[in-house]
Amino acid sequence: MTETLVPFTPAGNRRASKRKPLVPRGAPLYALIDSWQMSLEAAAKSPKTIRSYIDTAKMFRTWLDLNGCPTDAEGVEAAHVRRFLAAERERTSAASAAVHYRNLRVWFNWLIEEGERTWESPVKKGDAPKVPKKVRTYLTDLQLAALLAACKGNGFEDRRDTAIIRIFMDNGVRVSGLADMRTADLDLPGKRIRIRLKGGDELWLPIGAKARSAIDRYLRIRAAHPKADSPWLWLGIQGRGTHHLTHWGVRAMLGRRGQEAGLEEVHPHRFRGTAAHNLLAAGASDGDVQHILGWKTRDMVQHYTEDLAAERARETHARLSPGDRI
Incomplete structure (x- = not known):
């Protein structure tokens, strides 16, 4: 019977009571x-x-x-x-x-x-291991403009990539949620898109007028795609998986467009922090940003945007300077 028990410290040891019990x-x-x-x-x-x-x-x-x-x-x-x-x-x-x-x-x-x-x-x-804090990198307005310029054109890829980047710019959607969108997840009159969060929850995210127009331009050229009857919204143009552009395909596209725009390390997650920062800088509340980006707590807002908090504070002061009013 003793062979099935874990060895334990003898009772004579004063520290025995602090150790795990015999199990x-x-x-x-x-x-x-x-x-x-x-x-x-x-x-x-x-x-x-x-x-x-x-x-x-x-x-x-x-x-x-x-x-x-x-x-x-x-x-x-x-x-x-x-x-x-x-x-x-x-x-x-x-x-x-x-x-x-x-x-x-x-x-x-x-x-x-x-x-x-x-x-x-x-x-x-x-x-818990202590992880050194690293400076988070955001995409500037000039860099975002350069990305859009790299996609300028009327071809299928140009319109598709422009629509995807516009959505990322508007709400910092998770790449998995964006890649798994279906045509039924669009509400263009209401300027919103439906995505699925981790765990299966669904959320409607807002988009701007320019993103809506970009999606509409993509849908018109998408209708002529050989896999236009696919339920997936984003389609590819080469390989066996043209019926669905996966999140890996979206990542590869952003990297390629980043290179064309002369930018380094353009990936989906950079848009998330960038969108949050830009919304806060424009006057959105922490609660608004939390809901727009699909976070469950407001702690994530600070986590993604604290690096540029001082910059937003300076901009706010320049606009509301108490001394300038006198």
Whole structure:
């Protein structure tokens, strides 16, 4: 019977009471990964999120095995998690280790909820890797104008790419939401588009008059496309997947158009912070920006726009200077 129990500190040790209690050895972690994945899919988590979670779980399980650590749900301790995160920080970066930290925290909370682990989580709040803050880069008005100029023309790609960039400029839509739009997700009279958020929630995002006109120009030339009957809004022009321009296709298009405009690192996420900053600079409230960009909390507004907060403050002062009124 003793072979099924985890070794424990003798009662004579005064610190024994602070250690974990005597518990049966838990189920092997590798046997629980598939169950966790099914639970994540049932919760309608996005494929990208699920892949990140599962990759971390597999990586951690492998690391435990290679380093002679317990590989069951009950045996993992905080020290094992700390060593794993330190190794990942050394191997890759603090940012990568931070992702693994968040994923492991979710995994072990799930194990506890499912009864697969009967004591506290080994992923401690104080062990979160410290990620150095980097300056966020935004797209200036001149850069945005250069991107639009690179798409100038009446061809299919020109009209499609202009419409996509106009939407990004207006509301900083997530690339996955934009790429998965269908023709039925357009409400041009109401100047809005419907996107699907992470988890399957739907949201109507506003667009401006120029974005609406750009979409209309695209729809007219789209009607002559060989795959015009595709339900997907954005179509490709080469390869086997011309019936649907995926988020990878959108990313590639932005990179190509960025090069044509003489810009570096043009990717979907840069539009998100840029749109938020421009909305705030134009007088939108934090709540407005939160809803327009589809964030669940206002904390994300500050996260994406704090780097240019001083610039917005200077512009506001120039417009409302108390001294200038006298």
